[in-house]
Structure formats: structure tokens, C-alpha cells
Amino acid sequence: MQKIIFYTVIMFISFIGKSIAQEKSFEERAREIGNQIEMITKEEKNALKMEIEAIDKQIIEGKISKEKADKLKLKIAEERAANIETKVAIEEEKLNQLIQDRVDGKVKFEPDSTKVKLGGRLYIGYEKFKKDSLNKPKEYKELRTTSQFVFALGLNNVITDGENLENSDFRVAGSHFYEWGITYNSRILKNHNLLHAKYGLSVMYNNLRPTDNRLFVKNGNQTNLQTAAFDLTESRLRNVQLVLPLHLEFDFTPKKISKDGTKTYFRTHESLRIGLGGYGGFNLKSKQITKYKLDGDKIKDKQRGDFNTSDFVYGLSGYIGYGQTSLYMKYDMNPLFKDNTVDQNNVSVGLRFDFN
Template identity: 50%
Template structure:
């Protein structure tokens, strides 16, 4: 890159953003190839369905960790860039649009016919990431919750396939794949979850708790009917389809299994030492989970809500169902 680009804040920031997008795309494609290789082994009968699902989960976890590590490095560059701008070490010397285009092409050369080839495919894939607030609906009511509204969170990541339903119309799509959901709850009033036989409830701690977190990890298969208003185009007398370029919304649901339940308590012991106590167990949590969800947004970003139709705990007198609200990103 020439000196003029190195001294321009907006160009360098744009290049960092482009690098982050390329990282996600590279890791997504690598994950897709690895998953396809597992499917080949499954079709050959070398492994069974359970083994295939376990391998896919490990591959997805490895991919997510790689994305997090590589993106963190780019975010560190951006933080340093902003610091230099504040300190006045980077000038605002203007450059022409042509120079910016040359800079981007030099750092990120386009793949030949990539856009056209993708537009002609009936099925494409996306890496999804979602996060937001989480809570429990008790007797179908959310008011006066036993859990912190802003302190309880959810995270979700996974891979989906997006299939255009109609051959010559771009409106209706079916999305499906797999996701790992992390639903966390932080109880109010210095309480934590305790198993009492086949029931699980909140109990006040005998000591001051600095923090509590009750986390469930679920592996689910989501399926949504998506309405995409990106529209159709004609190019070289052929229909040209794009996705995630305009407003869209999806309605559907998910079903899966609980992978892990863990409770974390943080407190100071009688000697003033900071203690972190982690307990993995059953906690009478349902082994299976299923629910409904919806999202509405523009391009790759959506407002996202999901609700578990089955209660969190198997045998409690009052049903408590998980509900989450946040942002969702579908990255092509």
C-alpha cells in the first residue's frame, strides 16, 4: 500500500472492516468444506449419525474460536488506529474514489465471477451470530421476574443454508441448519438455583454472592420461512438473484437437545479470598428443547426473538419458559 493510504484514517478503517469480512467468509467456507467431508464419511457408512453430529459440533466450535481470535487482532488494529487519530498522528488528507478503489483491490482482489455464480445458486449458506437479553416467562408472564432483565443474556452461533423456494421468484426462502444456543440467567435478591429432589428452585444464599449465572447450552436445528425483498434482476438475459440486500423477515422455530447445564457462583470466603464455584449437573433441566422464533431486519442485520415452547425444568409446579430478544447477523 502506498504512503497516502497509510496516512488516511477513513481508508485504513475501511480496509480493516474489509479484512474482518474476509476472515468471516474464509472461516465459513472452511467450515462448510469440513462439514461436507463429514457428510461424505456418513454417506459411506464410515461413521454413524451421532458421530457425525459430534464431529460437526467440534468443527463449528473450532471455527468460532478461529473467527474470534482473528477478528480480535483486527479490532486491536482498529483501536490503535482510533487512538492515533485522537492523538493527531493520522491526517485527514483526502484521496479520490479511484485511489480508494485501487487500495481495496490491491488488498482484497475480487474472485472472478464469484457474485454471478452465487446469484445463480438456488441454495447458499450463511454464518449466523446472535446476542441479546434472556429471561424466563413464569406462568406466561415476564413481569416481576426473578432474574435480572439486563444482566441475563443469550448468545447463538451456527451455520444455515438458504434455499430459494420458487425457481423464478426471489421472495420465499427456506433456511435451515444448526445452531449452538447459550442461555444465561442471573437471579435477583442474592439467590441461586438448588435441586430439591426432582424439582429445581431459587434459594437465598447464606453469604453475599458477588455474581451468579445459570447457563444452558443447547444444540438445535432451526428452520424458518424467510421473506426476502431483495428482488430479481435480469443480467445477460438470465435471472439474477440476490439475498440479504434489502428488507426481510423470517418465521419458524427450532428443536434440539441440551448439551450442558452449569451454575457459576462468585463470592468471598471467610478469609477474604475471591472464590469462583462452578457446578455442572442435571438441575432437572429438560433434555430436549423446542420453540418458535422470528426475525425482521435489513440486509444482514435483524431484530430477533425466540421462545421455548417447553419449560426449562421437567417437574416444577409452575412452568418457566425461556425467552430471548436481541440482534441477529446472517453473514453471507
């Protein structure tokens, strides 16, 4: 379980880092190179100034003649100029590569950003590049499949045969669920953006807090709620599940058209979205947490076991929302406790975030 959490977090950080890097524009990266050239020039000039002042001091102290001092000044000025030329050449090579990346469509370009200052002057050839690049049709790389990090949270409870949620054995506001995972979104139709297959891997945490100072007690193949012999400040049953979700997603994000009108391409998670489907997997672990006071001491117990919970879980789920945020609902078709005389099915309602 810890390995699953670790690798999922690493994938998420990598995904976010890559997205941020791709968003940096041509103008921003060119400005960074320009600032570096200015810093190189400034540092070399300051160093030259200090060296000249040191030579002038030697003249005043009579250590060297003015003629020798002039020769030394010329020599160090030539050395500093060579340093500037060498270091600036490296930065200009970076700029040339940046321009090539822009031509190849690897770097975002903002047409309104027309000035890039390099070393106190406008870089020669930049205006020509800007004119050429704006006149050249932009090429769009079409991705039929994208990935998202999913996080969901909300209220959790159970539906019991013959009862309703108003008479639930569990606190409505105190029972929660959490879910996080990685999903992939594949456009089904080549030339239409409506239908998508959404699939991936998720970890679900379903928490139930009983009412009326009760806790779960396992009696053979039955697991039932019983009143505790002492006052509980906390009573919670948590089930952790690893599932494979699958949804048919209707994405109403309109198609995009390039500025020159020659290309049509598609985006996702920018308009109304509806997902219908389900999930299947297995229960990783069950744990009951109770807190109470005994003889003035605070006691916290953690009881791990299967509690007769279903080993395999499967259910229906759906969501409706706009952009990356949706109203989310899921329902376990398997009973919470596999052998109880009365079936109870877990149900969750909350918010879902698909970070594209």
C-alpha cells in the same frame, strides 16, 4: 461440544476466505502480475549493474584487459536477458490463464479499469481482450442454495405462569443469550425470490442471573431459587443447547438483470427479510456459576448437572431486518425445568447477523 465448535469455526474461516478470494478483480490480479514482472526486470538489471562494476574494477586494477572485459560484459548481459525472458514468460503464462478465466466468467472484471502495466509497458493484447470481453454477454451462475454464518446475542429471561417480566426472578439487563451456527438458504420458487427455506445447525447459550442474592438449589425433582447463606457477587445458570432451526424466510431483495438484458438472476440478504419458524434439539449441559468472598478470599464455584432441566428443547423463533442484520426473538415451548410445579419458559430478544 469442543469438536462442534472447532469444525464450525473452520467452516466459517473457509467460507470467509473463499468469499474474499472471489472478490479480487481481473484488474487487481493483472496488476499483481505486472508488479511481479517489474520486480523481475529490476532485480536482473541491478544484478547486471553490479557485475559490470566488478569487471570495470578489475580493468582499473590491471587484472584483465579491456577486450576481455567487453567480452565478459556481453556474456553476462546475454545471461541476464535470458533470465528476464524465462521468468517473465512464467508471469505472462499466468496472465494468459487469467484472461482465460475472465472469458470463462471465473474472474470479476471492472470496465473502468482499462490500464494494466506489465514490465513498464501496457500488455499487448489486453485492449483487444477488454473490448471483446465487454461485448460478450456475461454468464451468471444461478445458485438456488447459499450458506451463511449466523451469530446472535441479546437479553434472556423466563416467562412464568401468573407473572410478568416486570416481576421476574432474574436480572433483565444481566441475563443474556448467545447463538452461533451455520445455515443454508434455499430459494423455493424457481423464478421468484420471495420465499426461501432457511435451515441449519446452531449452538445456543442461555444465561439467567437471579435477583436478591439467590441461587438454584435442586431438591429431588424440583429446582428452585433459594437465598444464599453468603453475599454473592455472581450467580448465573447457563444452559447450552444444540438445535436445528428451520424458518420460512420472506426475502424482498429485487431480482437482478444483466447489462445486456438477457439474463435474470437473484440475490439474497440485500433488502427487507422476515423469517418465521422454530427450532428443536437437546440440552448439552447445564452449569451454575457462583462467586463470593469467604474469610477475605475470593471463591468461584462451578456446579455441573442437569438441574432437572428439560433434556429436549423446542420452540418458536422469528426475525425481521434489513440486509444481514435482524431483530430476533425465540421462545422455548418446553419448560425450563421439566418437573417443577410452576412452568417457566425461556424467552430471548436480541440482534441476529446472517453473514452471507
